[in-house]
Amino acid sequence: xxxxxxxxTADGAPSGPADADVPRTTLTPAxxxxxxxxxxxxxxxxxxxxxxxxxxxxRWQAFVGSFAQYRELPPVAGRSYLVMAFLARLPITMVxxxxxxxxxAATGSAAAAGxxxxxxxxxxxxxxxxxxxxxxxxxxxxxxxxxxxxxxxxLVALLTAAxxxxxxxxxxxxxxxxxxxxxxxxxxxxxxxxxxxxxxRTAFAFEGTADEVGFALGPALVGLSAVLLGATxxxxxxxxxxxxxxxxxxxxxxxxxxxxxxxxxxxxLKERRRAEAAGRGFEPLVLVPLVGMLAIGVFFGASxxxxxxxxxxxxxxxxxxxxxxAMAVGSAVTALAVVALPASLGPWRRWAGSxxxxxxxxxxxxxxxxxxxxxxxxxxxxxxxxxxxLVTITDVAGRLAPEGGAGLAFTLLTSGIVLxxxxxxxxxxxxxxxxxxxxxxxxxxxxxxxxxxxxLVAAATxxxxxxxxx
Numbered sequence: 001x002x003x004x005x006x007x008x009t010a011d012g013a014p015s016g017p018a019d020a021d022v023p024r025t026t027l028t029p030a031x032x033x034x035x036x037x038x039x040x041x042x043x044x045x046x047x048x049x050x051x052x053x054x055x056x057x058x059r060w061q062a063f064v065g066s067f068a069q070y071r072e073l074p075p076v077a078g079r080s081y082l083v084m085a086f087l088a089r090l091p092i093t094m095v096x097x098x099x100x101x102x103x104x105a106a107t108g109s110a111a112a113a114g115x116x117x118x119x120x121x122x123x124x125x126x127x128x129x130x131x132x133x134x135x136x137x138x139x140x141x142x143x144x145x146x147x148x149x150x151x152x153x154x155l156v157a158l159l160t161a162a163x164x165x166x167x168x169x170x171x172x173x174x175x176x177x178x179x180x181x182x183x184x185x186x187x188x189x190x191x192x193x194x195x196x197x198x199x200x201r202t203a204f205a206f207e208g209t210a211d212e213v214g215f216a217l218g219p220a221l222v223g224l225s226a227v228l229l230g231a232t233x234x235x236x237x238x239x240x241x242x243x244x245x246x247x248x249x250x251x252x253x254x255x256x257x258x259x260x261x262x263x264x265x266x267x268x269l270k271e272r273r274r275a276e277a278a279g280r281g282f283e284p285l286v287l288v289p290l291v292g293m294l295a296i297g298v299f300f301g302a303s304x305x306x307x308x309x310x311x312x313x314x315x316x317x318x319x320x321x322x323x324x325x326a327m328a329v330g331s332a333v334t335a336l337a338v339v340a341l342p343a344s345l346g347p348w349r350r351w352a353g354s355x356x357x358x359x360x361x362x363x364x365x366x367x368x369x370x371x372x373x374x375x376x377x378x379x380x381x382x383x384x385x386x387x388x389x390l391v392t393i394t395d396v397a398g399r400l401a402p403e404g405g406a407g408l409a410f411t412l413l414t415s416g417i418v419l420x421x422x423x424x425x426x427x428x429x430x431x432x433x434x435x436x437x438x439x440x441x442x443x444x445x446x447x448x449x450x451x452x453x454x455x456l457v458a459a460a461t462x463x464x465x466x467x468x469x470x
Protein backbone atom coordinates (compact mmCIF):
# COMPACT_ATOMS: atom_id res chain seq x y z
CA UNK A 1 0.00 0.00 0.00
CA UNK A 2 1.13 3.58 -0.52
CA UNK A 3 0.29 7.13 0.40
CA UNK A 4 -0.63 9.64 -2.29
CA UNK A 5 0.36 13.14 -1.16
CA UNK A 6 -1.64 16.19 -2.20
CA UNK A 7 -0.46 18.08 -5.26
CA UNK A 8 1.89 20.93 -4.58
CA THR A 9 2.92 24.23 -6.06
CA ALA A 10 6.41 25.02 -7.25
CA ASP A 11 7.66 25.90 -3.80
CA GLY A 12 6.27 22.80 -2.19
CA ALA A 13 3.02 24.19 -0.78
CA PRO A 14 -0.15 22.15 -1.14
CA SER A 15 -2.19 23.35 -4.08
CA GLY A 16 -5.42 22.61 -2.25
CA PRO A 17 -6.52 23.44 1.29
CA ALA A 18 -4.07 23.44 4.18
CA ASP A 19 -2.45 20.22 5.28
CA ALA A 20 -5.13 17.81 6.36
CA ASP A 21 -4.81 14.66 8.35
CA VAL A 22 -5.29 11.13 7.11
CA PRO A 23 -6.68 8.17 9.00
CA ARG A 24 -4.44 5.51 10.45
CA THR A 25 -4.98 3.22 7.49
CA THR A 26 -2.83 4.11 4.47
CA LEU A 27 -4.68 4.89 1.25
CA THR A 28 -4.01 3.00 -1.91
CA PRO A 29 -3.56 5.07 -5.08
CA ALA A 30 -7.12 4.26 -6.12
CA UNK A 31 -8.51 5.28 -2.78
CA UNK A 32 -6.42 8.42 -2.72
CA UNK A 33 -7.75 9.50 -6.07
CA UNK A 34 -11.26 9.49 -4.65
CA UNK A 35 -10.31 11.01 -1.30
CA UNK A 36 -10.86 14.72 -0.66
CA UNK A 37 -7.77 16.90 -0.56
CA UNK A 38 -8.51 18.01 2.99
CA UNK A 39 -10.95 17.28 5.76
CA UNK A 40 -12.57 20.67 6.30
CA UNK A 41 -16.04 21.25 7.68
CA UNK A 42 -18.69 22.42 5.26
CA UNK A 43 -19.38 26.17 5.49
CA UNK A 44 -22.38 27.15 7.51
CA UNK A 45 -25.42 28.39 5.56
CA UNK A 46 -25.39 32.12 5.05
CA UNK A 47 -27.75 34.07 7.24
CA UNK A 48 -27.89 36.98 4.79
CA UNK A 49 -26.02 40.27 4.52
CA UNK A 50 -27.26 41.51 7.87
CA UNK A 51 -25.59 38.57 9.66
CA UNK A 52 -22.25 38.84 7.84
CA UNK A 53 -19.31 39.32 10.22
CA UNK A 54 -17.10 42.39 9.80
CA UNK A 55 -13.95 41.64 7.74
CA UNK A 56 -11.64 42.07 10.72
CA UNK A 57 -13.71 39.75 12.87
CA UNK A 58 -13.83 37.17 10.07
CA ARG A 59 -10.06 37.14 9.76
CA TRP A 60 -9.68 36.77 13.51
CA GLN A 61 -12.11 33.85 13.54
CA ALA A 62 -10.19 32.21 10.70
CA PHE A 63 -6.93 32.69 12.61
CA VAL A 64 -8.32 31.17 15.80
CA GLY A 65 -10.00 28.38 13.86
CA SER A 66 -6.72 27.35 12.26
CA PHE A 67 -5.50 26.08 15.63
CA ALA A 68 -8.22 23.43 15.51
CA GLN A 69 -5.83 21.54 13.23
CA TYR A 70 -3.95 20.45 16.35
CA ARG A 71 -6.99 18.37 17.30
CA GLU A 72 -6.16 16.12 14.36
CA LEU A 73 -2.88 14.95 15.92
CA PRO A 74 -3.94 12.93 19.02
CA PRO A 75 -6.28 10.57 17.12
CA VAL A 76 -3.43 9.73 14.77
CA ALA A 77 -0.61 9.22 17.27
CA GLY A 78 -2.52 8.31 20.41
CA ARG A 79 -4.01 10.45 23.16
CA SER A 80 -0.89 10.39 25.33
CA TYR A 81 1.67 10.88 22.57
CA LEU A 82 1.91 14.68 22.50
CA VAL A 83 2.51 14.89 26.25
CA MET A 84 4.97 12.00 26.19
CA ALA A 85 6.95 13.37 23.24
CA PHE A 86 7.27 16.70 25.03
CA LEU A 87 8.24 15.29 28.43
CA ALA A 88 10.84 12.94 26.92
CA ARG A 89 12.73 16.03 25.71
CA LEU A 90 13.18 17.53 29.18
CA PRO A 91 16.18 15.48 30.37
CA ILE A 92 17.88 16.19 27.03
CA THR A 93 17.39 19.94 27.36
CA MET A 94 18.97 19.76 30.81
CA VAL A 95 22.29 18.45 29.50
CA UNK A 96 24.10 21.62 28.28
CA UNK A 97 23.47 23.72 31.39
CA UNK A 98 23.74 20.68 33.67
CA UNK A 99 27.23 19.89 32.36
CA UNK A 100 28.30 23.52 32.79
CA UNK A 101 26.93 23.69 36.32
CA UNK A 102 28.56 20.45 37.42
CA UNK A 103 31.92 21.21 35.81
CA UNK A 104 32.04 24.69 37.29
CA ALA A 105 31.26 23.39 40.78
CA ALA A 106 33.75 20.53 40.48
CA THR A 107 36.73 22.51 39.19
CA GLY A 108 36.02 26.15 39.97
CA SER A 109 37.34 26.93 36.51
CA ALA A 110 35.34 28.59 33.77
CA ALA A 111 37.81 27.25 31.21
CA ALA A 112 37.32 23.66 32.40
CA ALA A 113 33.56 24.12 32.35
CA GLY A 114 33.73 25.52 28.82
CA UNK A 115 35.86 22.57 27.71
CA UNK A 116 33.33 20.12 29.15
CA UNK A 117 30.44 21.92 27.45
CA UNK A 118 32.30 21.91 24.12
CA UNK A 119 33.06 18.20 24.49
CA UNK A 120 29.38 17.46 25.08
CA UNK A 121 28.43 19.48 21.99
CA UNK A 122 30.94 17.69 19.76
CA UNK A 123 29.82 14.35 21.16
CA UNK A 124 26.19 15.04 20.30
CA UNK A 125 27.09 16.31 16.83
CA UNK A 126 28.81 12.98 16.16
CA UNK A 127 26.33 10.69 17.89
CA UNK A 128 23.06 12.18 16.63
CA UNK A 129 23.32 11.18 12.95
CA UNK A 130 24.68 7.77 13.89
CA UNK A 131 21.63 6.97 16.01
CA UNK A 132 19.36 8.41 13.31
CA UNK A 133 20.89 6.26 10.59
CA UNK A 134 20.74 3.11 12.72
CA UNK A 135 17.11 3.83 13.63
CA UNK A 136 16.25 4.11 9.93
CA UNK A 137 17.65 0.61 9.41
CA UNK A 138 16.90 -1.19 12.67
CA UNK A 139 13.82 0.66 13.90
CA UNK A 140 13.46 3.39 16.50
CA UNK A 141 12.44 1.29 19.48
CA UNK A 142 15.64 -0.76 19.99
CA UNK A 143 17.85 2.24 19.24
CA UNK A 144 16.08 4.48 21.75
CA UNK A 145 16.11 1.82 24.46
CA UNK A 146 19.83 1.17 24.05
CA UNK A 147 20.76 4.85 23.78
CA UNK A 148 18.67 5.78 26.84
CA UNK A 149 20.50 3.19 28.92
CA UNK A 150 23.90 4.29 27.62
CA UNK A 151 23.06 7.93 28.28
CA UNK A 152 22.13 7.20 31.89
CA UNK A 153 25.43 5.34 32.33
CA UNK A 154 27.30 8.24 30.74
CA LEU A 155 25.70 10.66 33.20
CA VAL A 156 26.87 8.43 36.07
CA ALA A 157 30.37 8.44 34.56
CA LEU A 158 30.22 12.23 34.42
CA LEU A 159 29.36 12.36 38.12
CA THR A 160 32.33 10.10 38.87
CA ALA A 161 34.62 12.34 36.83
CA ALA A 162 33.31 15.40 38.67
CA UNK A 163 34.12 13.79 42.00
CA UNK A 164 37.76 13.50 40.90
CA UNK A 165 37.92 17.15 39.90
CA UNK A 166 40.09 16.28 36.89
CA UNK A 167 39.23 18.56 33.93
CA UNK A 168 40.35 15.96 31.38
CA UNK A 169 38.16 13.28 32.93
CA UNK A 170 35.27 15.74 33.03
CA UNK A 171 35.67 16.53 29.34
CA UNK A 172 35.77 12.82 28.49
CA UNK A 173 32.66 12.16 30.55
CA UNK A 174 30.87 15.10 28.95
CA UNK A 175 31.77 13.81 25.48
CA UNK A 176 30.19 10.45 26.35
CA UNK A 177 27.08 12.24 27.59
CA UNK A 178 26.78 14.15 24.32
CA UNK A 179 27.51 11.09 22.21
CA UNK A 180 24.59 9.19 23.76
CA UNK A 181 21.92 11.92 23.85
CA UNK A 182 18.62 10.28 22.79
CA UNK A 183 17.29 12.00 19.68
CA UNK A 184 13.66 12.30 20.76
CA UNK A 185 12.75 15.33 18.64
CA UNK A 186 14.15 14.08 15.32
CA UNK A 187 12.69 10.61 15.82
CA UNK A 188 9.29 12.03 16.72
CA UNK A 189 9.33 14.03 13.49
CA UNK A 190 10.23 10.91 11.53
CA UNK A 191 7.18 9.18 13.04
CA UNK A 192 4.88 11.99 11.92
CA UNK A 193 6.00 11.63 8.31
CA UNK A 194 4.57 8.11 8.33
CA UNK A 195 1.64 8.55 10.72
CA UNK A 196 0.20 11.73 9.20
CA UNK A 197 1.86 12.73 5.92
CA UNK A 198 -0.92 15.18 5.03
CA UNK A 199 -0.69 17.01 8.34
CA UNK A 200 3.07 17.32 8.60
CA ARG A 201 3.08 21.11 8.86
CA THR A 202 0.84 20.99 11.92
CA ALA A 203 2.86 18.16 13.47
CA PHE A 204 6.15 19.95 12.87
CA ALA A 205 4.71 23.15 14.33
CA PHE A 206 3.90 21.20 17.50
CA GLU A 207 7.40 19.69 17.51
CA GLY A 208 9.01 23.11 17.12
CA THR A 209 6.95 24.50 19.98
CA ALA A 210 7.82 21.51 22.16
CA ASP A 211 11.51 22.05 21.47
CA GLU A 212 11.36 25.73 22.38
CA VAL A 213 9.37 25.20 25.57
CA GLY A 214 11.66 22.32 26.50
CA PHE A 215 14.79 24.41 26.07
CA ALA A 216 13.23 27.03 28.35
CA LEU A 217 12.13 24.55 31.04
CA GLY A 218 15.24 22.35 30.97
CA PRO A 219 17.67 25.01 32.22
CA ALA A 220 15.06 26.11 34.77
CA LEU A 221 14.96 22.54 36.14
CA VAL A 222 18.75 22.56 36.30
CA GLY A 223 18.84 25.83 38.21
CA LEU A 224 16.08 24.88 40.63
CA SER A 225 17.47 21.44 41.45
CA ALA A 226 21.02 22.80 41.80
CA VAL A 227 19.91 25.53 44.21
CA LEU A 228 17.82 23.15 46.32
CA LEU A 229 19.96 20.00 46.24
CA GLY A 230 23.43 20.87 44.96
CA ALA A 231 25.37 20.89 41.70
CA THR A 232 25.14 17.12 41.18
CA UNK A 233 21.34 17.06 41.47
CA UNK A 234 20.58 18.15 37.88
CA UNK A 235 22.69 15.32 36.45
CA UNK A 236 21.09 12.75 38.75
CA UNK A 237 17.63 14.05 37.87
CA UNK A 238 18.44 13.92 34.15
CA UNK A 239 19.56 10.30 34.45
CA UNK A 240 16.34 9.31 36.22
CA UNK A 241 14.17 11.16 33.72
CA UNK A 242 15.98 9.66 30.74
CA UNK A 243 15.42 6.13 31.97
CA UNK A 244 11.75 6.75 32.66
CA UNK A 245 10.60 9.16 29.95
CA UNK A 246 12.73 8.15 26.97
CA UNK A 247 11.95 4.49 27.66
CA UNK A 248 8.24 5.32 27.65
CA UNK A 249 8.68 7.20 24.36
CA UNK A 250 10.51 4.21 22.87
CA UNK A 251 7.81 1.76 23.95
CA UNK A 252 4.91 3.90 22.71
CA UNK A 253 2.94 2.15 19.93
CA UNK A 254 3.78 4.98 17.52
CA UNK A 255 7.36 3.66 17.36
CA UNK A 256 5.98 1.02 14.99
CA UNK A 257 5.76 3.78 12.37
CA UNK A 258 9.54 3.40 11.89
CA UNK A 259 10.11 -0.36 12.21
CA UNK A 260 13.21 -2.42 11.58
CA UNK A 261 13.78 -3.21 7.92
CA UNK A 262 14.54 -6.73 6.79
CA UNK A 263 17.69 -7.43 4.80
CA UNK A 264 15.59 -7.75 1.65
CA UNK A 265 13.85 -4.42 2.32
CA UNK A 266 17.18 -2.69 2.92
CA UNK A 267 18.61 -4.11 -0.29
CA UNK A 268 15.56 -3.02 -2.30
CA LEU A 269 15.65 0.44 -0.73
CA LYS A 270 19.34 0.79 -1.52
CA GLU A 271 18.68 -0.16 -5.13
CA ARG A 272 15.85 2.38 -5.44
CA ARG A 273 18.05 5.11 -4.02
CA ARG A 274 20.87 4.21 -6.40
CA ALA A 275 18.54 4.33 -9.39
CA GLU A 276 17.08 7.67 -8.27
CA ALA A 277 20.53 9.17 -7.71
CA ALA A 278 21.70 7.97 -11.13
CA GLY A 279 18.66 9.56 -12.73
CA ARG A 280 18.95 13.04 -11.25
CA GLY A 281 22.53 13.26 -9.99
CA PHE A 282 23.55 15.21 -6.90
CA GLU A 283 20.78 17.41 -5.50
CA PRO A 284 22.38 20.59 -4.10
CA LEU A 285 19.17 21.56 -2.33
CA VAL A 286 19.82 18.88 0.30
CA LEU A 287 22.58 21.08 1.73
CA VAL A 288 20.30 24.09 2.20
CA PRO A 289 18.45 22.93 5.36
CA LEU A 290 21.66 21.61 6.91
CA VAL A 291 23.52 24.89 6.38
CA GLY A 292 20.38 26.73 7.46
CA MET A 293 20.26 24.90 10.77
CA LEU A 294 23.98 25.53 11.24
CA ALA A 295 23.31 29.26 10.73
CA ILE A 296 20.44 29.21 13.24
CA GLY A 297 22.80 27.54 15.72
CA VAL A 298 25.37 30.29 15.16
CA PHE A 299 22.65 32.87 15.79
CA PHE A 300 21.60 31.12 19.02
CA GLY A 301 25.15 30.78 20.31
CA ALA A 302 26.14 34.34 19.44
CA SER A 303 22.92 35.78 20.86
CA UNK A 304 23.24 33.91 24.15
CA UNK A 305 26.80 35.11 24.69
CA UNK A 306 25.95 38.68 23.65
CA UNK A 307 22.84 38.84 25.84
CA UNK A 308 24.66 37.54 28.92
CA UNK A 309 27.51 39.99 28.30
CA UNK A 310 25.05 42.87 27.90
CA UNK A 311 23.38 42.00 31.18
CA UNK A 312 26.79 41.85 32.84
CA UNK A 313 27.72 45.27 31.42
CA UNK A 314 24.45 46.63 32.83
CA UNK A 315 25.40 45.33 36.28
CA UNK A 316 22.71 42.64 36.44
CA UNK A 317 24.37 39.45 35.14
CA UNK A 318 21.62 37.31 36.64
CA UNK A 319 19.09 38.50 34.04
CA UNK A 320 21.14 37.22 31.11
CA UNK A 321 19.29 33.93 31.15
CA UNK A 322 15.96 35.76 31.26
CA UNK A 323 16.88 37.65 28.09
CA UNK A 324 17.54 34.37 26.32
CA UNK A 325 14.24 33.04 27.66
CA ALA A 326 12.44 36.01 26.06
CA MET A 327 13.63 34.80 22.68
CA ALA A 328 12.41 31.27 23.43
CA VAL A 329 8.97 32.59 24.36
CA GLY A 330 8.64 34.50 21.09
CA SER A 331 9.87 31.50 19.12
CA ALA A 332 7.46 29.08 20.81
CA VAL A 333 4.46 31.33 20.10
CA THR A 334 5.17 31.72 16.40
CA ALA A 335 6.13 28.07 15.94
CA LEU A 336 2.69 27.16 17.28
CA ALA A 337 1.07 29.72 14.98
CA VAL A 338 2.63 28.38 11.77
CA VAL A 339 -0.62 26.48 11.15
CA ALA A 340 -2.40 29.82 10.76
CA LEU A 341 -0.31 30.77 7.73
CA PRO A 342 -2.09 30.30 4.39
CA ALA A 343 -1.31 27.09 2.52
CA SER A 344 -0.24 29.14 -0.51
CA LEU A 345 2.67 30.43 1.58
CA GLY A 346 4.94 27.48 0.87
CA PRO A 347 8.18 26.54 2.62
CA TRP A 348 10.52 28.80 0.64
CA ARG A 349 8.30 31.84 1.12
CA ARG A 350 7.96 31.14 4.84
CA TRP A 351 11.73 30.76 5.05
CA ALA A 352 12.34 34.03 3.18
CA GLY A 353 9.91 36.07 5.26
CA SER A 354 11.15 34.66 8.56
CA UNK A 355 14.81 35.11 7.63
CA UNK A 356 14.29 38.76 6.69
CA UNK A 357 12.48 39.33 10.00
CA UNK A 358 15.41 37.66 11.80
CA UNK A 359 17.87 40.02 10.11
CA UNK A 360 15.78 42.96 11.32
CA UNK A 361 15.47 41.51 14.83
CA UNK A 362 19.19 40.74 15.09
CA UNK A 363 20.10 44.24 13.88
CA UNK A 364 17.71 45.83 16.39
CA UNK A 365 19.31 43.73 19.15
CA UNK A 366 22.65 45.25 18.19
CA UNK A 367 21.21 48.77 18.22
CA UNK A 368 19.37 48.24 21.52
CA UNK A 369 22.38 46.94 23.46
CA UNK A 370 23.22 47.63 26.24
CA UNK A 371 19.87 49.20 27.26
CA UNK A 372 18.04 46.24 28.76
CA UNK A 373 14.38 47.12 28.18
CA UNK A 374 14.80 47.83 24.45
CA UNK A 375 17.01 44.74 24.26
CA UNK A 376 14.24 42.58 25.70
CA UNK A 377 11.81 43.85 23.06
CA UNK A 378 14.35 43.32 20.29
CA UNK A 379 15.05 39.80 21.53
CA UNK A 380 11.36 38.93 21.47
CA UNK A 381 11.17 40.32 17.91
CA UNK A 382 14.03 38.07 16.82
CA UNK A 383 12.39 35.13 18.57
CA UNK A 384 9.22 35.67 16.54
CA UNK A 385 11.26 34.86 13.43
CA UNK A 386 13.03 31.85 14.90
CA UNK A 387 9.91 29.72 15.44
CA UNK A 388 8.72 29.63 11.80
CA UNK A 389 12.31 29.22 10.62
CA LEU A 390 12.87 26.11 12.72
CA VAL A 391 9.57 24.59 11.58
CA THR A 392 10.25 25.43 7.94
CA ILE A 393 13.84 24.19 7.84
CA THR A 394 12.67 20.90 9.29
CA ASP A 395 9.84 20.80 6.76
CA VAL A 396 12.28 21.30 3.87
CA ALA A 397 14.65 18.65 5.23
CA GLY A 398 11.76 16.18 5.49
CA ARG A 399 10.81 16.80 1.85
CA LEU A 400 14.38 16.36 0.61
CA ALA A 401 15.13 13.30 2.75
CA PRO A 402 15.43 10.09 0.73
CA GLU A 403 12.93 7.31 1.22
CA GLY A 404 13.59 5.64 4.56
CA GLY A 405 16.16 8.28 5.52
CA ALA A 406 14.15 10.74 7.62
CA GLY A 407 15.85 9.76 10.86
CA LEU A 408 19.30 10.52 9.47
CA ALA A 409 18.08 13.76 7.87
CA PHE A 410 16.55 15.13 11.07
CA THR A 411 19.46 14.09 13.29
CA LEU A 412 21.88 15.78 10.88
CA LEU A 413 19.94 18.97 11.58
CA THR A 414 20.63 18.38 15.28
CA SER A 415 24.34 18.12 14.50
CA GLY A 416 24.15 21.34 12.53
CA ILE A 417 22.49 23.37 15.24
CA VAL A 418 24.72 21.97 18.00
CA LEU A 419 27.91 22.79 16.08
CA UNK A 420 26.47 26.17 15.16
CA UNK A 421 25.77 27.04 18.78
CA UNK A 422 29.32 26.07 19.76
CA UNK A 423 30.86 28.04 16.91
CA UNK A 424 28.62 31.07 17.38
CA UNK A 425 29.34 31.17 21.11
CA UNK A 426 33.10 31.02 20.55
CA UNK A 427 33.08 33.63 17.77
CA UNK A 428 30.83 36.06 19.66
CA UNK A 429 32.96 35.66 22.77
CA UNK A 430 36.10 36.45 20.78
CA UNK A 431 34.53 39.50 19.11
CA UNK A 432 33.13 40.68 22.44
CA UNK A 433 36.54 40.53 24.11
CA UNK A 434 38.44 42.24 21.30
CA UNK A 435 35.91 44.78 20.01
CA UNK A 436 33.16 45.06 22.61
CA UNK A 437 29.86 43.54 23.70
CA UNK A 438 27.75 45.50 21.24
CA UNK A 439 29.90 44.34 18.32
CA UNK A 440 29.34 40.71 19.30
CA UNK A 441 25.73 41.02 18.14
CA UNK A 442 27.00 41.36 14.56
CA UNK A 443 27.81 37.65 14.59
CA UNK A 444 24.09 36.94 14.97
CA UNK A 445 23.27 39.45 12.23
CA UNK A 446 25.69 37.69 9.91
CA UNK A 447 24.07 34.31 10.62
CA UNK A 448 20.65 35.77 9.81
CA UNK A 449 21.95 37.18 6.52
CA UNK A 450 23.24 33.71 5.61
CA UNK A 451 19.70 32.38 6.06
CA UNK A 452 18.41 34.97 3.58
CA UNK A 453 21.14 34.09 1.08
CA UNK A 454 20.33 30.39 1.37
CA UNK A 455 16.72 30.86 0.35
CA LEU A 456 17.84 33.04 -2.57
CA VAL A 457 20.16 30.25 -3.71
CA ALA A 458 17.31 27.75 -3.39
CA ALA A 459 15.02 30.00 -5.42
CA ALA A 460 17.68 30.36 -8.12
CA THR A 461 17.65 26.60 -8.74
CA UNK A 462 13.97 26.83 -9.73
CA UNK A 463 13.50 23.25 -8.54
CA UNK A 464 10.17 22.51 -6.84
CA UNK A 465 10.22 20.82 -3.47
CA UNK A 466 8.88 17.26 -3.53
CA UNK A 467 6.16 16.12 -1.11
CA UNK A 468 7.16 14.31 2.06
CA UNK A 469 8.30 10.78 1.23
CA UNK A 470 7.81 9.39 4.76
